[in-house]
Amino acid sequence: MSEKEHAHRGRWAGRNTGKDVVRNRIWTALEETGVAIGPAWSMIPNFVGADVAAWRLAGTDAWKKARTVKTNPDAPQIPIRLRALYEGKTVYAPVPYLTKDFPYLRLDPKKLVEKGISFELAAVAQGFVEHGERIGFEDVEPLDFCVVGSVAVSRAGGRTGKGAGFADLETAIFRELGTISDDTPLVTTVHSVQLVEDPEVVIEPHDSPLDMVATESELIITGNRQPRPAGVDWDRVRPDQFETIPFLTELKTRMLNRRKTG
Numbered sequence: 001m002s003e004k005e006h007a008h009r010g011r012w013a014g015r016n017t018g019k020d021v022v023r024n025r026i027w028t029a030l031e032e033t034g035v036a037i038g039p040a041w042s043m044i045p046n047f048v049g050a051d052v053a054a055w056r057l058a059g060t061d062a063w064k065k066a067r068t069v070k071t072n073p074d075a076p077q078i079p080i081r082l083r084a085l086y087e088g089k090t091v092y093a094p095v096p097y098l099t100k101d102f103p104y105l106r107l108d109p110k111k112l113v114e115k116g117i118s119f120e121l122a123a124v125a126q127g128f129v130e131h132g133e134r135i136g137f138e139d140v141e142p143l144d145f146c147v148v149g150s151v152a153v154s155r156a157g158g159r160t161g162k163g164a165g166f167a168d169l170e171t172a173i174f175r176e177l178g179t180i181s182d183d184t185p186l187v188t189t190v191h192s193v194q195l196v197e198d199p200e201v202v203i204e205p206h207d208s209p210l211d212m213v214a215t216e217s218e219l220i221i222t223g224n225r226q227p228r229p230a231g232v233d234w235d236r237v238r239p240d241q242f243e244t245i246p247f248l249t250e251l252k253t254r255m256l257n258r259r260k261t262g
Helices: 003-007 017-032 050-058 061-065 075-086 109-115 125-131 166-177 239-244 248-261
Strands: 068-070 090-094 104-107 133-135 145-147 152-154 186-189 212-214 219-221
Touching: 017 152, 050 061, 050 075, 050 186, 050 212, 068 075, 075 090, 075 109, 075 186, 104 125, 166 248, 239 248
Parallel strands: 068 090, 068 145, 145 186, 186 212
Antiparallel strands: 090 104, 104 133, 212 219
């Protein structure tokens, strides 16, 4: 298979055929309609109107009350990180693709100002990896607002990511640690092209449903009542995830010991 053909199958294709079908259709639609900013395939795609979608989220009571915000590291969520920092919120973001020996970064707006680092720089992936405080999962304080990246979503709160499984793994870890509770809003921002019918979203036991979806044209309150996973089902973590995520094996040992001593 050529590099081009591989890119247009999706980097993580083959893990779930049903999810592959819907994400491939959305990636194609984003590029054909000109909505995507940059390449869409195998990514949480950036899109025209991402700043407006972030503005819609920022108008919710849950956002206004939040002091700690977690976002995915991808480009369409740059406006969310930027808003959070300017509003004095502490931002937590994972290392892109979780490829470092530390998983998370903390962005404290006060410390950034003291160091003379602009919020615009800190909001992009290269900036927060360079200037964020390197921390472990256990060092993330309780989260008031959680943003995940999405490729396709339904109005009922179903979500399909790019296929790597990072977001669901993070959420399960935070659930087990108590960093995310049943009441912590789990939200996303997408373009309206990325909205699909409810049956098109394949929901697996380890998936976490969304509470809100913000697009360039509307804010959707999903009203979901599906339970979130209470923790990590380590039997469902794929071997390639252990291979590509440096800290994961050690984290598994710590968390299983935590369960025993509980």
